[in-house]
Amino acid sequence: MTNRYVVPVAYFTCSFVLIVASVVAIIVVGGHGVPSAVPNLFAGLLVFGLMGMLLSIPLIHNVWSKQKRKQQQQEAVKDVKKQVESQVWPPPWSREVASLCEEFAVRPAQGLAWTEASVRLQKYGANRVEVQVMPGYFAFFVKEIYEPTQLLLLCVGGLYVMFGSIEEGVTAFIVIFLLVIAEVGTEWRAKRALASLKLSTPHDAVVRREGQLQRIPACNVVPGDVVQLGVGMRILCTGGACRH
Helix, strand or coil: CCEEEEHHHHHHHHHHHHHHHHHHHHHHHHCCCCCHHHHHHHHHHHHHHHHHHHHHHHHHHHHHHHHHHHHHHHHHHHHHHHHHCCCCCCCCCHCCHHHHHHHHHHCCCEEEEEHHHHHHHHHHCCCCCCCCCCHHHHHHHHHHHCCCCCCCCCCHHHHHHHCHHHHHHHHHHHHHHHHHHHHHHHHHHHHHHHHHCCCCCCCCCEECCCEEHHHHHHCCCCCCCCCCCCCCCCCCCCCCCCCC
């Protein structure tokens, strides 16, 4: 176990012990005819223990996910170096079209040959935009719970159970979850809008191959392709602009 697991695991363990102690206390004290305020005190401690256990589970999962992502990043270092080496510098949009054509060995009037385009596709890979997987609604909900305001409201709900009545505590928790659901819904819609913008790349492209205009999938566009653009078209790659 690494040091990163120590705090969340200790938090989980303490919460579990608090739950067991509260249940035992409620059973023992509740059977001796003591005032109802005493069992409510232990019921509040039980609620705090349950909240602590539930909140510690995502923390443990977060540590595990970070370690997994770190391993994946280390494995992807070689691929990143290859991508950096294959990039053209300075950027194509800042250079003259003639120098780009010379570097990529292409004539604007002819374009690439199909065989050469196939070779470059295997060398450089598909022309795709890497989009991260969008977290689910539950992930957004858990993230919102860890906000300081929501944690304070959860503590208030636990105190209601501890020093007030269970009905007041339940009411407080219902209000808290309604507030969290409303905030998560707003953030979820904003994230979905951003994700849809990233996915709004064109599916096809018109390129010049061996002197003829051909419509091909946008993912098959390779460095050196002469792409025909029109008014209102979305740009699917970087490059220089010329008239022909």
